[in-house]
Amino acid sequence: MSSFEVPEVSNKQVIFKNYVVGKVNDSDLEIRTSQLRLELPEDGTNDVLVKNLYLSPDPYMRSRMKEDYTSYVPPFTPGKPIDGYGVSKVVLSKNPAFKEGDYVTSFTRWEEYSVIPGGNGLKVIDTSESVPLSYYVGCLGMPGFTAYVGLYEILKPKQGETIYVSAASGAVGQLVGQLAKLAGLYVVGSAGSQQKIDLLKEKLGYDVAFNYKQETDYNAALKKYCPKGIDMYFENVGGKMLEAVLDNMNKFGRIAVCGLISQYEKENSDGIHNLSRLISARITMRGFLQADHANLQPEFLQKMLGYLKEKKFVYIEDIDEGLESAVGAFVKLLSGGNVGKQILKVATD
């Protein structure tokens, strides 16, 4: 095909401007529009061109805005679009594993159309399951798998124990609570608004929940809501909440360290002063990433699809529409303004 025959599309992108210290502002990201030629090289690189349908703003992405971030993914590159989990539709494919029209989960860029080199990381979605596509970046995607791994692999719950979950109505927390309830636990959560607390207690299966912005003496709140002490903590926030949890943990308590969202935007993170509790209560504290447990993916997906069909859990999403809403959605997520899993719907199909 010669170049003048190749169709072009307008491609809006969310550009990462520069490394951020402190609070992320709208001005740290920028929407830019360029033209994209809908073509792929014939050089055997197996690239796939996708149209992005749903993008997933996730708290861990805040860490990637730091210049000195070292983890399993590198920091974002200034001047380039940010990247993250998504659900996309294949437009063109040079990779025999994917064909035009396939719906796929992806690690893609925040833009309308992306070329995925080699088709790396794409997985075809079985649309016969009749599950909303956005769930594949939520309860059936990375956040869901994080909840699954954290609860079953890291915390290893025993029936009758008390679990406490912070950021409990978030993408991960809402699932941890419901899975914990299915495992026969006493489930306690905290979140930052009355609306979220109502959700936790009325829809998400939490036995009790409290608003940490109102009950600011965390120690007293945990004593009140966890009358038998805390056996397991699903840690999403860090800081002063972690100190209060340590003080209220039962002997042989376990902490799954999933995220520390209260700390990501602090220039100097809070110091934790009572790690001596690790010894006196013989606590195990373990940081984890879902990506290390990929061998559990098939059983996870099968189990969660089963639960969904049996209506054993619900999943609350907070969907913003259009790539031009991306910056606002991300900033909202970091300040806890979202109710349920934050989703960015980029296109209908």
Next chain:
Amino acid sequence: MSSFEVPEVSNKQVIFKNYVVGKVNDSDLEIRTSQLRLELPEDGTNDVLVKNLYLSPDPYMRSRMKEDYTSYVPPFTPGKPIDGYGVSKVVLSKNPAFKEGDYVTSFTRWEEYSVIPGGNGLKVIDTSESVPLSYYVGCLGMPGFTAYVGLYEILKPKQGETIYVSAASGAVGQLVGQLAKLAGLYVVGSAGSQQKIDLLKEKLGYDVAFNYKQETDYNAALKKYCPKGIDMYFENVGGKMLEAVLDNMNKFGRIAVCGLISQYEKENSDGIHNLSRLISARITMRGFLQADHANLQPEFLQKMLGYLKEKKFVYIEDIDEGLESAVGAFVKLLSGGNVGKQILKVATD
């Protein structure tokens, strides 16, 4: 027996005066002498009267000087003798499990003679093993078992890994290093004097060791001495050292939290600011107490006695003599002035 026939002995005691905040001083403990009648009640309480031969000043005892200490042992009682591990000789016994002349390990009081209610916690020492009696409060006692449990049960070493041990020449650390070497690890230690560093490298099997009072940039020191990063940390000190270790831990690193001696005498303990490393490096941090693993005691004793006979490890002691040296020995221990396991020899036999 009527009372005038009962022999009396003079009984020096180390009295705990009151709860201590900050540094322990000589004046926080007091030597008092009382008279003790060498008799036991005939009321079926199975008491045992022992003469204390060796007492064991241990860092955890500092925690018991705090009024709000909550753990598996209560705080000391003001006005009463302090208690701790010891090796004693049975003088009188109403308990059929012990007879006069038996050497026993004990949880006893810091005094010359003690009545052990019901003989609780006493264990007869098999003197046919020809091991110095003081070793039963050292490499064959609580510190030895702490090293054993921490290394094998908590850290679970794999050949070729790097282990770093703080307070490396202390009662526990010197054994961790030698056992780690037997397990095929690269063994790095730190301590607070040149004399200790020489010991570590020349006698205690450490591959490298550094003086944390001279190399005060802990981060740089750990980078230098652990060129392949740290896979396991046997934590005895806490504070800034823990932060530096977290920054230098390899993926899937493990931390056995045994003690935090740098923190015990601080009114406000240091905050740990980089727990985000738990996530990015997927670190497991686990507090432990040897007492929870009592089922391993028989295999521990058998293995360590075997190693001792085969001269597979050495054990360095720092022995002070006489109960009147007790206060000085304890204060010395807390400031790191001891070289090797601090022992208080109360009587020869």
